[in-house]
Amino acid sequence: MKILIVMDPGILVPPKGYGGHERLVALFAREYQRVGHEVHLLVTAGSFVEGCITHAFGKEGFPPKHSDALKAIPTAWKFLWAHRNDFDLIHNFGRLVYLLPVLNKRVKKIMTYGREISKRNIRYINELPLNNIVFTGCSNNLVSRGNVAGKWKTVYNAIDFNKYQLQEKTVAEAPLIFLGRIEKVKGCHTAISIAKATNNKLIIAGNISPLADEQEYFKQEIEPYIDGKQILHVGPVNDIQKNGFLGQSKALLFPIEWNEPFGIVMIEAMACGTPVIAFNKGSVEEVVDEGCTGYKVNTAAEMKDAVHRIHNIDRRNCREHAKKRFDVKVVSAQYLSLNR
Incomplete structure (x- = not known):
């Protein structure tokens, strides 16, 4: 099968640093290629994914200038129209508007969301003649906020578990860890208060x-x-440092104050055997398996109590359970089965 993956321009694929969706694009591209498909990418100029063919699409720079973001739309339209009969599947991680030229073409299409979904855009697109398109969100919680029209499926985010090392045992004085952008909705301040209340070190x-x-x-x-x-x-x-810090920690604290669409850091921690203690918002209900890969809590007091119980979770089992759900081989197969 000949597959085209599309991502908004601005961040290289794979990213040098920050770039959640860009990491996923590189990950799925390599996995699609590994299982025998010919993979093309319409991505930021300068991107490179081994074994895949890249097509330059806008320049590096994040956040992109408004003018560059606008230029990306006709560029995508021109490319997709010119190649409307060349691909068996178009997997779009970028803007929905890119797909307009091929909406009613026979090529199979997957429109994947990893952030808030515009219900207005979904309603508008679904009033147009459509053919072979599936909308996906990275959690049931996210899908529930955008599933107003069309065919929707939940497909979780993924990581390559082979890139993460299991740390089966930690020392009694092992730290807690907070990993993510330091902004209020991520709850770093709560992580600090929990570390102090439980007399633990905290790595931010x-x-x-x-x-x-x-x-x-x-x-x-x-x-x-x-x-x-x-x-x-x-x-x-x-990635090397992340492996080390997550593996040495007794738990990842995830005290979010918003409806997180997924939270890849949770499965990165699980891949190292490190359980997650998270506020039960957004995707947390689906991602964390209670008592197996972590604890879901509703208050800071409950989070504090969960820290004291974290030793009850078997770290090897934590990794193996998460791998069965979130490894790239598992999730990529789910995507490829959507249009059958």
């Missing part, structure tokens, strides 16, 4: 948001508590 790994209000949040609610002893901020981490 992740970039500080460049937005003015988030910069103020960091200065007021996070930075004063970073002492380099109990509360440590190690900044953004690469």
